[in-house]
Amino acid sequence: MRKKYQVFISSTYRDLREARDAVSWAILKLRHIPAGMEAFPATNDRGWKVIQRTIDDSDYYILLIGARYGSMDEETGLSWTEKEYDYAIENGLPVLAFIRDRSAISLTDADTTEALQQKLAGFTDRVKANHLYQTWTTVEDLAHKASTSLRTHIDDDMDDGQERRGWIRGTEDNDDVAKQLARLVEENSKLRERVNTSDANRSPEIVVKGGSNSFSSGQATFRFSIVNVGSCSLVIERIRWFWRWPPGPTHANEYAIQTAKPIIVAPNESSRSINVVLNPSEVKRETSLSLSASAYKNNIQITIEVTARSKPYDITKTTSATLVGDLIEPLPHPRVTPPQAPARHLSPPPP
Template identity: 40%
Template sequence: MEKKYQVFVSSTYQDLIEERQKVIEALLGKNCFPVGMEYFPAANEDQFTVIKKLIDRCDYYILIIGGRYGSIEPKSGKSYTQLEFEYAISRGIPVASFYHAEPSKLPAERVESTEVGKQKLGEFKKNVQEKLCDSWKEPYELAFKVSRSLDYLFENSPRVGWVKADAISSAEANKEILFLKKENEKLLEQVNRLSLRAPIGSENFQQGNDTYNIIFHKRPSFSWGDDKEYEEKDDIQRDVSWNEIFLSIAPGLFNPVPYTEIQNYLFKPIHKLLGISELDYIIDEKNQEVIEIQLLALGLIETDKVIENGVYTYCTLTPYGRAEMVKLKAIKK
């Protein structure tokens, strides 16, 4: 019988919203049921009592540590995140933990502001690192490592899991699966809504009508060895808005394109936009890197891998990128 697993996702919340979203997407992609306190209000019971009941029903436990220690449970003086971790360990639930590799580079609002908080976070991380754990820097990297760790846990720490309703006879189990199905649908709906929003923090990046200076080098007539030595006097410079850049390349990335052809789909349209011959001029390499990274940072494009007869890397618009293209390009009444 095909099993599905329920996975508790534990972390501080406000500073790790995007990271939690990516992890939830990864869990849903593995046919797992993500569980977190944000989806289950405490009702008439104290918060940690509810948390323990939820953890007891889970097959696996994922811990994400950023730069904050988290809300303190009054009786113990420990954060709810640490109490969740310790409870999962005490119940013998397989745990995989992930801590930020460079917390010193996080924005001030995403790190502990007090020495006491920093000390408690440090002690907590030390305990966590005695178990199965890994570090991460970016949300997409975290999601990949969570997925890989779950594969390891599925094989080495098998759990009871959940099966389809027609494979079991217990009425109570059928009721439980129906409940989880509804929760799964609710999470999918939430993920879809979030995917149509700009990434958290992207408001700090240049975008929209902000302009960017692009340098075009004249290609040398003859190349002897290094063809990257361009004559500065032959350069052409143009100021282009990020909206213009995005709208020039968006139609070509509506469907996934092989990363090996990225020059044709990402930079050739910019030549066409500005009326600069691609045969005679080439965009500066640094400009190429900045344009690609900026569009990734703004959540307008994404890259991913498909493993099929080798590794196939592609680039395409994100759901948010498609929505922005329609908003900017569609003809209005």
């Protein structure tokens, strides 16, 4: 009697969505059952119990590692992917690990903080030390390797007399098995529906609220705060501010966020007051004008650009808002900007 094996796929969600889909199709082509709770954030005990039950019902565990550590369980400090891995190991599931080759990782795919990069490196080293693994570059490469490895592992287990439990087509004699499979399918369907309908509520929603500006000794200070009007907490990952003296060009500056003290804003709360300073020497250098109190109030344009990430869903969104004058559009973007770099002047790219 032919068995179908359930294969749990574990990975971070948004950055490896295509990779995970490719592996799922590869498993289906082998006539086995892909499973995974990556689209359902286990933010409470009930969610984690569903994940545990799904792993309990699985026969093999496929781990995909990319360039992100993923959202973390606040209680343990581990990512949900690493928690799933630890639970699979505790329950004796065979692990098939696939680690993305560094040459295939772009800057935009990687974690932006040193702390997350270190956690990812530590997790990757654990996997490399305890399991055979393969590297991959493209989703096609990954799908081929995952399919070959799974088929080989199943054959080896059968040859060694260690065949996994698997699933068998339901009959009148094994109604319990059929009911368990139906329950799993229904739970997965409901949870994915919840994810699809609530994605909008998980996206960062912010408002930039202007404060009192000041002018002293030719130096203009602009104050603002970031209001979280969404339904989940968020982390401010990047702040850029732009100034323009019409009809001149737009100038971009980076606000340095201290990685040791990230800006975290709870729902319906405001961040601390944030100051950006425009020095007269910079205005003089770029416009040949001398900044005065009346001049900056009546002529200058200041636009703030905030990049925020929602917790624990890892959805990133960038929002622009005017602080003084009209909104500057379009905003210049440098080709390569190191995350959370020290404040400095950035020249706009050539047209």
